[in-house]
Structure formats: C-alpha cells, structure tokens
Amino acid sequence: MTAEVIVTTTTTRPKPGRYVIDVPRSEISFTTKHMFGLGNVRGSFRLRGGTVSVSEPLTGSRIHAVADAASFDTGNKNRDRQVVSKALLDTATYPDIVFTSTRAEQGEVGEWVLPGLLTAHGVRVPITFTVAKASVHGDEIAVEATATVDRYAHGITKLKGMAARRLWLTATVRALRDNGSPA
Structure with missing residues (x-):
C-alpha cells in the first residue's frame, strides 16, 4: 500500500518547521472486537494537543501527540x-495516551511509516503508524495514519474475551505551521 499524497501548494512537501496539531479538527478513531470476537466496536479518543516537526530530509521529522484517555x-x-475505570485504562491514574515518533521512513512497499513509542496505562511500547494519506494546504498539513495496538503489551489484560486484545487505530491529524518556527 502506498500513501496517497495530495498537494495543493507549489511544493510536494510541507515547509520544514514546527506545526501545532489543530485539536478540534483532528481525531483518533478505532475499531475492535468484543464478545469473544463476535461483535464490532467503533469508538474514538479526543486529542489534547501535540506537534509535528517537519525536517529536511523528511526522515528527521517527528510527531508528538497526546490523547485524553x-x-x-x-x-x-x-x-x-468500565473501560476508563481502574479495571482497564485507569484514567484517574493514567490520564494521557502519548505517541512520540522516533523517525519517519519509507516502508518496504514505498509507504511512509512513523516508528515510535506509545505510552498508555503507564507503559511505553514500540508501535509503527503507517501513513495512508498526507496532504499539504499552504501552511497546513493533514495526515491520516493507521496502527494496531496490543492492549496486553500495555498491561491492560482484564476482561479477556469480553474485550479484544487489539485495537486498530486511525489517526486523522491536521496541523498548522507555527509561523514563529524557523523555515
């Protein structure tokens, strides 16, 4: 699968610099299973904030995003x-879910991937987001990326069977260039 890149400016890449995630226009959605895999569940998390640092070359770019657990x-x-209770996410103790990429790279079939660390329930685990779409609109970038999260890796193991082990995430992020950022 290759990433669809839509460019509406005269360049094919975003300008290097710092971009701030536009929280009201960004979202984290997911699908998972329940009832021993018989039912589908769709849901979402809200983003609290974050940044995208675009570098030249693009492989030096980084993303830091914080979701409200x-x-x-x-x-x-x-x-x-039940999910936000102490039994599972324990959001009173762990209010944030944080993704920090460690780099950007081209995957095996030409798509862009964002390896990084996902911290949920106080446990940091390696994860890779695959960019499905990316676009540049002047000083705004839009990225849609997907990843699979294994809740057991984060120590969230209660309700086995009733709640699936994996969640399939889609992050749809819009970020605006911080014009105080160096070009």
Whole structure:
C-alpha cells in the first residue's frame, strides 16, 4: 500500500518547521472486537494537543501527540465507564495516551511509516503508524495514519474475551505551521 499524497501548494512537501496539531479538527478513531470476537466496536479518543516537526530530509521529522484517555467513547455509556475505570485504562491514574515518533521512513512497499513509542496505562511500547494519506494546504498539513495496538503489551489484560486484545487505530491529524518556527 502506498500513501496517497495530495498537494495543493507549489511544493510536494510541507515547509520544514514546527506545526501545532489543530485539536478540534483532528481525531483518533478505532475499531475492535468484543464478545469473544463476535461483535464490532467503533469508538474514538479526543486529542489534547501535540506537534509535528517537519525536517529536511523528511526522515528527521517527528510527531508528538497526546490523547485524553478518559475521552474513550463508543456510544455505550456502560462500556465506556468500565473501560476508563481502574479495571482497564485507569484514567484517574493514567490520564494521557502519548505517541512520540522516533523517525519517519519509507516502508518496504514505498509507504511512509512513523516508528515510535506509545505510552498508555503507564507503559511505553514500540508501535509503527503507517501513513495512508498526507496532504499539504499552504501552511497546513493533514495526515491520516493507521496502527494496531496490543492492549496486553500495555498491561491492560482484564476482561479477556469480553474485550479484544487489539485495537486498530486511525489517526486523522491536521496541523498548522507555527509561523514563529524557523523555515
């Protein structure tokens, strides 16, 4: 799978510099299974904030994003309450879910990937987001990337069978160039 790159400026790459994530226009959505894999669950988390640092070459670029763990929302109040409770995410103790990329690189089939570390439930685990779409609109960049999260790796192991082990995340992020940033 190759990343679809849409460019609406005269360049094919965003300008180097610091971009601030536009929280109201960005989201983290997920799908997972429940009831021993029989049912699908869709939901989301809200972003608190973050930055994208674009470098030249692009492989030096980095992303830092923070999601609000307590914003877990599947539209089922009972399920959501249980997930944010001490039994699973324990959002009172671990309010943030943080992704920090360590680099950007081209994957085996030409797509861009963002290896990094995901901290959830106080446990930091390596993860790789694959860029599905990226676009540049003047001083704004938009990126859609996907990753699979293994909740067991983060020490969230209760309710085996009732709640799936893996979540398939899609991060849709828009970020605006910080014009105080060096070009």
